[in-house]
Amino acid sequence: MNLERNKFYITTPIYYVNDKPHIGTGYTTLAADVLARLHRQLGEDVYFLTGTAEHGSKVAESAEKAGLNIQEFVDEYAAKFSLAWDELTIAPDDFIRTTEERHIRAVNLFFTKLKDSGKLYEGDYEGWYCVGCESFKKESELVNGVCPLHNRKPEWIKERNWFFKLSEFASILKEKIETDEFRIFPLARKNEVLSFINQGLEDIAVSRRTAKFAMPLPWDKEQTIYVWLDELFNYCSAIGYESDRKKFDKYWPADFHIIGKDIIKFHCIIWPALLLAIGEQLPRAVYAHGFFTVNGQKMSKSLGNVMDPVALAHQYGSDAVRYFLLREVPFGQDGDVSEEKLKERYNADLANGLGNLFSRVTNMMEKYLDGDLGDARVSPKDLSEVSEAFHSLNFSEGLVKIWEAIAWANQLIDKSKPWELVKTEPKKVKELLLSLGALLYDIALKLSPVMPETANKIKTALEQEKIMKPAQPLFPKIE
Numbered sequence: 001m002n003l004e005r006n007k008f009y010i011t012t013p014i015y016y017v018n019d020k021p022h023i024g025t026g027y028t029t030l031a032a033d034v035l036a037r038l039h040r041q042l043g044e045d046v047y048f049l050t051g052t053a054e055h056g057s058k059v060a061e062s063a064e065k066a067g068l069n070i071q072e073f074v075d076e077y078a079a080k081f082s083l084a085w086d087e088l089t090i091a092p093d094d095f096i097r098t099t100e101e102r103h104i105r106a107v108n109l110f111f112t113k114l115k116d117s118g119k120l121y122e123g124d125y126e127g128w129y130c131v132g133c134e135s136f137k138k139e140s141e142l143v144n145g146v147c148p149l150h151n152r153k154p155e156w157i158k159e160r161n162w163f164f165k166l167s168e169f170a171s172i173l174k175e176k177i178e179t180d181e182f183r184i185f186p187l188a189r190k191n192e193v194l195s196f197i198n199q200g201l202e203d204i205a206v207s208r209r210t211a212k213f214a215m216p217l218p219w220d221k222e223q224t225i226y227v228w229l230d231e232l233f234n235y236c237s238a239i240g241y242e243s244d245r246k247k248f249d250k251y252w253p254a255d256f257h258i259i260g261k262d263i264i265k266f267h268c269i270i271w272p273a274l275l276l277a278i279g280e281q282l283p284r285a286v287y288a289h290g291f292f293t294v295n296g297q298k299m300s301k302s303l304g305n306v307m308d309p310v311a312l313a314h315q316y317g318s319d320a321v322r323y324f325l326l327r328e329v330p331f332g333q334d335g336d337v338s339e340e341k342l343k344e345r346y347n348a349d350l351a352n353g354l355g356n357l358f359s360r361v362t363n364m365m366e367k368y369l370d371g372d373l374g375d376a377r378v379s380p381k382d383l384s385e386v387s388e389a390f391h392s393l394n395f396s397e398g399l400v401k402i403w404e405a406i407a408w409a410n411q412l413i414d415k416s417k418p419w420e421l422v423k424t425e426p427k428k429v430k431e432l433l434l435s436l437g438a439l440l441y442d443i444a445l446k447l448s449p450v451m452p453e454t455a456n457k458i459k460t461a462l463e464q465e466k467i468m469k470p471a472q473p474l475f476p477k478i479e
């Protein structure tokens with residue numbers, strides 16, 4: 001018998017500290033949290049990592065604008081991220097910051113190995129650089145001379161840099177992706193990556209001469225490490241790449257990198273090539289999710305339509321926000337969200353659906369069973385497909401299955417009218433309520449990775465010897 005517990009290592013990108021958490025970063029981190037909870041339920045040894053990217057010109061500029069020294073600035077923002085995840089009931093096992101000693105030492109070792117691999121060389125670079133993206137831009141990527149993502153003119157940079165021979169890795173990457181040794185989800189993103197590779201890969205600069213607040217190269221102090229490479233390495237530095245090889249070998253390779261679709265080139269081409277160069281295994285899978293629009297428009301500060309997940313959690317409860325984001329848009333696709341839509345789902349699915357079923361069943365149990373819960377019953381609905389859907393990151397599909405069972409149970413109560421039936425056939429009512437109780441309990445188990453607080457309330461109420469429903473409804477209606 002194998003007594004070694006399966007491990008499950010899941011990560012989010014680390015977020016730039018020039019902005020507070022928004023609905024996009026919240027969405028990525030939420031999905032990772034749900035998967036982490038799902039695998040903890042199976043008794044696996046889960047390591048869920050998130051964190052903050054604190055180096056680079058972009059961060060230095062934002063600190064300057066805020067009138068703070070850089071360390072104060074990054075400390076303040078890292079704390080904001082940590083707190084936001086708390087408010088959304090997101091519970092990472094580790095939170096890495098790129099200004100931490102454990103990370104800096106690991107990146108130094110990484111670059112030393114990269115140099116020893118013979119895959120670096122010195123050369124001259126000329127090109128447009130967008131500080132907002134922290135990356136070079138091709139002429140064809142600019143719109144009217146500005147970066148379309150940041151609406152700012154990139155800088156023309158001409159300097160001596162160190163380069164990584166990315167071009168040499170095209171065929172091996174292609175093979176590993178095509179054979180699914182390195183898996184990319186969803187399929188559209190996998191095809192996008194393969195098409196990038198088929199267009200031919202160019203070598204990339206891995207150091208900069210002019211970057212502010214970046215790590216120096218270990219062997220060339222005039223050059224700083226390109227921040228994107230520094231950041232990508234967090235996935236290895238957090239689990240002891242430099243300090244604890246035993247821990248590293250236990251968790252690496254990552255089982256899932258969850259990312260937004262805008263950074264697939266970094267995660268599906270550059271990152272695996274770097275790992276191959278230093279002789280480490282590739283992550284098992286990358287899942288790139290889609291983007292939200294709000295009422296059909298791109299979210300932007302200037303439009304004033306940015307949704308703040310923490311403010312929404314304060315108003316509707318964190319479980320409601322978690323449910324809404326994962327139910328509304330199939331994971332992996334783009335989709336439209338708004339507070340109006342959240343409110344509709346809250347009232348229809350949570351207050352009238354699950355909340356109503358819970359209060360009806362527990363009320364009637366209290367009234368008609370007189371605390372006698374009898375033997376355990378088997379749930380009348382099979383919800384095993386829910387776990388399958390969640391494990392494949394089809395969160396919306398899994399939630400639809402649960403809500404079909406909720407609607408079925410509410411209709412069954414309407415039809416059988418236990419409050420009348422109890423006068424003539426109390427035994428039948430008892431059977432009905434015990435079986436609905438078993439269904440509710442199963443729903444709570446299946447729902448708990450997505451809605452941990454609600455699931456706990458339901459389980460606690462049903463686990464009492466005598467039914468004790470919460471004093472407050474699970475989801476009070478919102479006008």
Ligand SMILES: [Zn+2]
Nearest residue numbers: 130133147150
């Ligand atoms: Zn940009």
